[in-house]
Amino acid sequence: MKKTYNIAIDGPAGAGKSTIAKRVAEELGFVYVDTGAMYRAMGLYFLRKGIPLEDEGAVSASCGEISVDIAYENGVQQVLLNGENVTALLREEAVGNTASKVSAYPAVRAALMDLQRGLAASYNVIMDGRDIGSLVLPKADCKIYLTASTRVRAVRRYKELEAKGEAVSLEEVEQKIIDRDNRDMTRETAPLIQAEDAVYLDASAMTIDQVVERIKELARERGLEA
Numbered sequence: 001m002k003k004t005y006n007i008a009i010d011g012p013a014g015a016g017k018s019t020i021a022k023r024v025a026e027e028l029g030f031v032y033v034d035t036g037a038m039y040r041a042m043g044l045y046f047l048r049k050g051i052p053l054e055d056e057g058a059v060s061a062s063c064g065e066i067s068v069d070i071a072y073e074n075g076v077q078q079v080l081l082n083g084e085n086v087t088a089l090l091r092e093e094a095v096g097n098t099a100s101k102v103s104a105y106p107a108v109r110a111a112l113m114d115l116q117r118g119l120a121a122s123y124n125v126i127m128d129g130r131d132i133g134s135l136v137l138p139k140a141d142c143k144i145y146l147t148a149s150t151r152v153r154a155v156r157r158y159k160e161l162e163a164k165g166e167a168v169s170l171e172e173v174e175q176k177i178i179d180r181d182n183r184d185m186t187r188e189t190a191p192l193i194q195a196e197d198a199v200y201l202d203a204s205a206m207t208i209d210q211v212v213e214r215i216k217e218l219a220r221e222r223g224l225e226a
């Protein structure tokens with residue numbers, strides 16, 4: 001099989017991973033793989049079924065009932081949950097928080113690993129998540145750890161919520177981000193960490209264009225022929 005080129009981007013929630021990864025994918029002609037959306041699809045299943053999220057046994061036992069698949073429509077990732085296209089339902093706060101909770105369980109992570117590795121073996125991908133460079137694609141050609149300060153991430157999220165007409169305070173939003181970081185970084189299974197060979201990028205004071213250019217440059221330095 002032809003060797004594919006893989007870029008892994010990990011980092012905390014709200015650092016801009018998906019916006020940036022989408023842009024890099026477009027500019028390089030790569031497939032963008034959003035692994036958070038896969039965890040969100042699993043989270044949606046547990047929410048719909050009313051499975052208690054703190055009951056690891058119950059969550060793990062129902063993983064066998066779930067099939068998550070990915071399709072692409074005009075280059076945009078669509079997530080299928082047992083055949084139903086649930087893409088439009090995945091951005092809700094509750095779904096994100098559920099994903100963050102259940103993604104700590106090994107059975108949930110195991111259910112998605114083959115799908116993620118299979119995509120990377122089939123296409124040139126830029127894949128974002130929490131454990132892509134450290135566990136899913138340890139041999140990725142180019143690894144980035146993308147972050148930004150909690151305040152910068154909170155302001156961004158606050159503006160999005162404000163635009164949707166949701167009444168929240170900036171402090172509240174920042175606290176949620178800190179809680180989510182703690183959960184994602186301190187869990188036993190596949191915590192968010194910077195892989196040893198990942199390049200650390202703090203985007204707090206960078207524009208999207210600057211981050212995109214930097215990642216393309218890093219990929220070229222790491223053997224991407226383009």
Ligand code: DC
Binds near residue numbers: 014096099131
């Ligand atoms: O990136 P996101 O906000 O869509 O991810 C939702 C949650 O899913 C995140 O809080 C942790 C989990 N996740 C994970 O554990 N591993 C990944 N590779 C991607 C997401």
